[in-house]
Amino acid sequence: MVIDHDDADDVTQEVFIKVHRYLDTFREDASLFTWIYRIATNESLAFLQKKKRRFFLPIGDVEGELTQKLEHQPGLNGDEIQLKLQKALLKLPDKQRLVFNMKYYEDLSYEEIAEITQTSVGALKASYHHAVKKIEDFLTE
C-alpha cells in the first residue's frame, strides 16, 4: 500500500506496537489474523492520509511520489506491463486500492475482507468491480 520500503517498515513496526499495546483489549469476536490485519490496514490508510495532509499536498502529488518510487522498484525492472498495472492501481482511491489488493493479490474472500474492513460484502463487490473496470480502462489507453 505504501510502496516505499522504509515507509512499510515504519508502518509494520507501528502495527506490532499497537498489537502489543492493545492485545488485552482483543475481545476474540474475530480471529487474531483478522484483528491484526485490520490494524495493519488502518495503519496503512492513516499513514497515507497523514502524508497527504502533512504539507498540504494535493492528492496528485502523493500519487506522483508513489509512482516515482514504483519506477525504482527492482522487482519491476524491465516489466512494463506490471509497471503499468501498478501505476493504474495508484490512480484508485486508497480504500478501493486496499480492497483490490486484498482480493486480487491476497486472494481473500469477500467475507474475510468484510470482516477486516467492517464493510458489507455487497459494497466490497461493487468496489472491486469498479476498480477492475478503471484498471482495464487505464491499461487499454
Next chain:
Amino acid sequence: MSKLDSIPKKDFLQAPEGYFDTLSHRINKRLEKPETKFFWFHQPAFKIAIASVVLAVFGWVWYLNNQVENADDAENLLAAIETEDLIAYLAEEENLENLLSEEEISNEDVQAIEAEVFEQTIDDSLLENYIEELDENTF
C-alpha cells in the same frame, strides 16, 4: 479473458533479506523507549485558532475603548462651552417657545405659578427708581 486476467500476478514487493530477523529486536527497542505523548494543543491548527481568538478579543477591547473615548470627547466638548453661551444659544432657539407652548401645563401648575407671582412684593424704593427712569427716558 479480460485484460487484467491476461497479466500474470507478480509479487514484486519483497521484504529485504534478513528483514524479519531484526524486526522483533527493533520493535522491542521502541517498546522500551517511553512514547512521546501527543498533545493536541501542540498542533498547528490549534495554535492558529488560539491566535485568531486572541486577535479577535484584542480587536473587540480596542473597539469598546474607542466607543468610551468618543463618549468622553462629547462630554469634554460640552464642558468646554461657557454657561452664558449655552443660555444665550438656548434663548435664541425658536424651538424653545414652541416647546413651552406645546408643553401641557396642568391646572395645578398654573395655580402654583400665579400664587408665586401674586405673593411676590416689590420693594417701594425699587418701584420709585423704576418710575424715575421711565420719566427720564420718556422726556
